[in-house]
Amino acid sequence: MAGQHTLAETERAVQSRLADLTLDFEAMAVVSNLFRAANAVRNHLERTVLQPHDLTWTAFVVLWVTWIWEPIETRQVAEEGGFSKATLSGVLTTLEGRGLVTRERSKQDRRLVLVRLTPNGRRLMKKLFPEFNDQERVVVASIPRGERGSAAQALRQLSIAVQT
Amino acid sequence: MAGQHTLAETERAVQSRLADLTLDFEAMAVVSNLFRAANAVRNHLERTVLQPHDLTWTAFVVLWVTWIWEPIETRQVAEEGGFSKATLSGVLTTLEGRGLVTRERSKQDRRLVLVRLTPNGRRLMKKLFPEFNDQERVVVASIPRGERGSAAQALRQLSIAVQT
DNA sequence: CTTCGATCGTCCGTGTCCGAACGATAGCGG
DNA sequence: CCGCTATCGTTCGGACACGGACGATCGAAG
Structure with missing residues (x-):
C-alpha cells in the first residue's frame, strides 16, 4: 500500500x-x-x-536471534523471530548449508534441537549488526528524539491488542 | 520478533x-x-x-486496490499494494481463475494491461470491506482516539524517510 | 512397565515474493 | 521510416511462509 x-x-x-x-x-x-x-x-x-x-530478511533474523541467545531451541527462534516452525526449518537448512549455524539434538530432551552460530556466523554478525543498527538510526531519524519511546510503546500496544 | x-x-x-x-x-x-x-x-x-x-493477504490487497481505482494498470496495482510486478502477475492469474478480476490490454498503449473487478468481485468486496474495517477498528482500539492521527503520521514519516 | 496424550522438529503441498531475463510495444532522433 | 532506448507485463528459478500430517520422544497415569 x-x-x-x-x-x-x-x-x-x-x-x-x-x-x-x-x-x-x-x-x-x-x-x-x-x-x-x-x-x-x-x-x-x-x-x-x-x-x-547475500542474506534474506528472515535469514538475518534467525542469525540475530541465535547470536543473542545461543544455544537456543528452534521453537524459541521461531517464537522470537515471529514465524512458524515450518518456515524456520527451511531457513535453518539454508544457513546450515552456508556454514553459518549448526543444529544439535538436545541430550536432556531428544525432541529438541539446539541452534548455535559457527565461528563464521559469529564473525559475520559482529560485522553485520553495527551496520544494521546504523541504518535503523537512519530510519527512525524522522521521528523526534523525544517521541521515539512512545512510538515504540504504541506499536507494542498494537501487537498486544491482537494477541489471542 | x-x-x-x-x-x-x-x-x-x-x-x-x-x-x-x-x-x-x-x-x-x-x-x-x-x-x-x-x-x-x-x-x-x-x-x-x-x-x-479463502483469501490471502496479498489477494485481498489486490482486490481492494482494484475495487477503489478500477480500471487500473497492473503497475499501479503493484505500486499501491507495495509488492513487485512479478508477485502481482501470479496473484492476478489466481484471482482471474476464481472469476473475481479480469485482465484487458489497453487500446491506447498495448504494453499496458488494465485490471477490473467482475460483478462477483465487486459483490465480494462490498461485503468484505466493512468486515475488514470493523477489525481495523478493533486493532487501533488500543491507541487513544486523540493519538491515532499522529500515529498514522509518524508511520507515514517512516515510509517517506527511507524512500530513495 | 505400559499406555496415552502432549509436544517436538520435519516434511509436504500450495501460495507468495523477488530479481533477472525476456519478448512486445512505444516514442524518440535522425 | 528506421534503429535506439525505455518501459510494459510475464516467466523463471530460488527462497520464504504457513497449516496440516507425520514419526520420534517425553511425562504422567495406572
Whole structure:
C-alpha cells in the first residue's frame, strides 16, 4: 500500500463505493500506514545492509536471534523471530548449508534441537549488526528524539491488542 | 520478533556481544516493534476476515486496490499494494481463475494491461470491506482516539524517510 | 512397565515474493 | 521510416511462509 494517491483521494473513492455505511477512516489510515512503513523499512534494510552479504530478511533474523541467545531451541527462534516452525526449518537448512549455524539434538530432551552460530556466523554478525543498527538510526531519524519511546510503546500496544 | 524476552534482557545480551560499540537501542526497539506489530495485525486480519473467504493477504490487497481505482494498470496495482510486478502477475492469474478480476490490454498503449473487478468481485468486496474495517477498528482500539492521527503520521514519516 | 496424550522438529503441498531475463510495444532522433 | 532506448507485463528459478500430517520422544497415569 505505498501508492501515489493521497489519503483524501482514497477516502473519497472508498466513500463513493460504500456511501451507505459508516467507516472508520482513521483506523484505516493507521493500519494502512503500518504496512506501508513496515514494507518500506524492510526493503530499505534489505537493500542497504542485507543484500551485499547475500542474506534474506528472515535469514538475518534467525542469525540475530541465535547470536543473542545461543544455544537456543528452534521453537524459541521461531517464537522470537515471529514465524512458524515450518518456515524456520527451511531457513535453518539454508544457513546450515552456508556454514553459518549448526543444529544439535538436545541430550536432556531428544525432541529438541539446539541452534548455535559457527565461528563464521559469529564473525559475520559482529560485522553485520553495527551496520544494521546504523541504518535503523537512519530510519527512525524522522521521528523526534523525544517521541521515539512512545512510538515504540504504541506499536507494542498494537501487537498486544491482537494477541489471542 | 515476538518473543518472551524483555527489552532490557535483550539490550543486556546485545551489549555483552558488542561491548565496545555504541548502539542505538531506541532505534532498535522502534524497528523491532514495527515488524512485530505489522506481523501481528496482519495475522489477526487474515484469521478473522480473510480466511473465512479463502483469501490471502496479498489477494485481498489486490482486490481492494482494484475495487477503489478500477480500471487500473497492473503497475499501479503493484505500486499501491507495495509488492513487485512479478508477485502481482501470479496473484492476478489466481484471482482471474476464481472469476473475481479480469485482465484487458489497453487500446491506447498495448504494453499496458488494465485490471477490473467482475460483478462477483465487486459483490465480494462490498461485503468484505466493512468486515475488514470493523477489525481495523478493533486493532487501533488500543491507541487513544486523540493519538491515532499522529500515529498514522509518524508511520507515514517512516515510509517517506527511507524512500530513495 | 505400559499406555496415552502432549509436544517436538520435519516434511509436504500450495501460495507468495523477488530479481533477472525476456519478448512486445512505444516514442524518440535522425 | 528506421534503429535506439525505455518501459510494459510475464516467466523463471530460488527462497520464504504457513497449516496440516507425520514419526520420534517425553511425562504422567495406572
